[in-house]
Every structure is written in C-alpha cells, then in structure tokens.
Amino acid sequence: DTAVSQTPKYLVTQMGNDKSIKCEQNLGHDTMYWYKQDSKKFLKIMFSYNNKELIINETVPNRFSPKSPDKAHLNLHINSLELGDSAVYFCASSQVDRGRFVDTQYFGPGTRLTVL
Amino acid sequence: AQSVTQPDIHITVSEGASLELRCNYSYGATPYLFWYVQSPGQGLQLLLKYFSGDTLVQGIKGFEAEFKRSQSSFNLRKPSVHWSDAAEYFCAVSGATNKLIFGTGTLLAVQP
Numbered sequence: 001d002t003a004v005s006q007t008p009k010y011l012v013t014q015m016g017n018d019k020s021i022k023c024e025q026n027l028g029h030d031t032m033y034w035y036k037q038d039s040k041k042f043l044k045i046m047f048s049y050n051n052k053e054l055i056i057n058e059t060v061p062n063r064f065s066p067k068s069p070d071k072a073h074l075n076l077h078i079n080s081l082e083l084g085d086s087a088v089y090f091c092a093s094s095q096v097d098r099g100r101f102v103d104t105q106y107f108g109p110g111t112r113l114t115v116l
Numbered sequence: 117a118q119s120v121t122q123p124d125i126h127i128t129v130s131e132g133a134s135l136e137l138r139c140n141y142s143y144g145a146t147p148y149l150f151w152y153v154q155s156p157g158q159g160l161q162l163l164l165k166y167f168s169g170d171t172l173v174q175g176i177k178g179f180e181a182e183f184k185r186s187q188s189s190f191n192l193r194k195p196s197v198h199w200s201d202a203a204e205y206f207c208a209v210s211g212a213t214n215k216l217i218f219g220t221g222t223l224l225a226v227q228p
Binding site: 004022029031033035040041042043044046048055056090094103104105106107108109110 | 132150152158159160161162165198204213214215216217218220222
C-alpha cells in the first residue's frame with residue numbers, strides 16, 4: 001500500500017502556466033508538508049499543514065498556494081510558472097502526538113516539474 | 117541559525133568495505149536527528165532517527181548512527197557496504213516546529 005502518494009510524477013509545462021500537484025496520505029497522520037528539491041539536490045521546506053491549518057509558511061513566492069481539503073490531502077497550486085520553479089517537489093506527512101511535538105516524516109515519491 | 121553540514125559531497129567505497137558518512141548540526145535546543153536515503157529517481161526513505169536515550173541508534177539495512185552532543189555530530193555508519201547502498205544520503209535536524217532542515221547530501225558510489 002502506498003503511504004504517501006503524489007500526482008503527477010512528471011509535469012512539463014510552459015512558463016506562465018498554472019499547475020497543481022496533488023498529495024494524499026493514508027497513514028492517518030494529521031500533519032502534511034511540501035518540500036522543494038532544487039537541481040543541486042538541496043531540500044527545503046515550503047509549507048506545513050496540521051489538521052487543515054497552515055502552520056509553517058517559509059519564504060515562498062505567493063504564486064505558490066497550498067490547499068488542504070482534509071487532513072489526508074495537501075495540494076500545491078502554482079500560478080504563473082517561472083523557469084526557476086523547475087525542481088522536484090516532495091510531499092510528506094507525520095503524526096504530531098501530544099507531549100512530543102516532533103515525529104518522523106514520511107515522504108512521497110516526488111513530482112518532477114520542468115518549466116520550459 | 118539552525119543548519120546541517122555534510123562535509124563530503126561524494127564518497128566512493130568498495131563493496132564490502134565499511135562506511136562512515138559525516139553529519140554536523142547547529143541547533144540551539146534539543147535536536148531531533150534523522151538520516152534519509154534517496155535512490156535515483158525515488159523519494160526519501162528514513163534510515164534511522166534519534167530523539168533521546170541511547171546515543172547509538174540502529175536503523176534499517178544494517179545502518180547505525182551515533183549522536184555525539186559534544187561534537188554536534190550524528191555520523192552514519194555501516195560495517196559492510198553492498199552495491200545496492202549506492203544512493204544519496206541526507207542528514208536532517210528538526211525541532212519543536214517539526215520543520216526538517218536538511219544537509220546538502222552525500223552521494224555514495226560503490227565499486228565492485
């Protein structure tokens with residue numbers, strides 16, 4: 001069973017377009033994340049949602065808008081795509097228990113976005 | 117500022133040889149430490165983690181890591197490397213915000 005899934009796996013699009021990446025987790029976790037991995041393999045967090053509430057919002061252009069319809073889904077919508085948005089985007093999830101605020105994050109397979 | 121340093125960008129070892137990947141962190145509070153592995157074209161898989169307790173932690177695939185607070189290090193080790201271990205390895209630190217901060221990764225190549 002796939003724990004954290006993302007669609008699509010590959011996304012090739014033109015500059016200026018709007019696109020979405022979807023993420024779903026079946027682990028019953030209450031917290032989900034988006035990370036960006038650039039061409040040098042550097043991973044950086046973009047957003048985090050806990051029970052549909054935004055709790056981490058790093059310095060990300062407002063062209064990027066996460067949406068969480070329920071705690072099992074966290075989608076990433078990107079407006080007016082730019083060349084620099086080309087990267088691999090990873091979704092992750094974790095369960096943040098009471099009394100311990102940190103737990104393991106489980107990652108999806110990634111979505112490779114190429115902007116032409 | 118919180119940061120993770122992986123000094124070795126690329127390491128090559130012979131199959132059957134031992135392996136140590138270095139990781140140093142900078143974090144003001146109690147760190148929660150992780151090692152992830154990324155095979156080509158794949159997502160990140162957790163190898164092991166340290167939250168508290170015994171400073172030597174065991175992970176999957178025969179990996180272990182030792183937390184040394186005095187050296188701000190969390191080095192990953194494996195006594196005998198297999199060809200299938202060739203991948204990119206990431207060290208990461210997290211705190212109360214649950215935000216993972218990653219190192220730049222170490223690419224491991226395994227020679228037959």
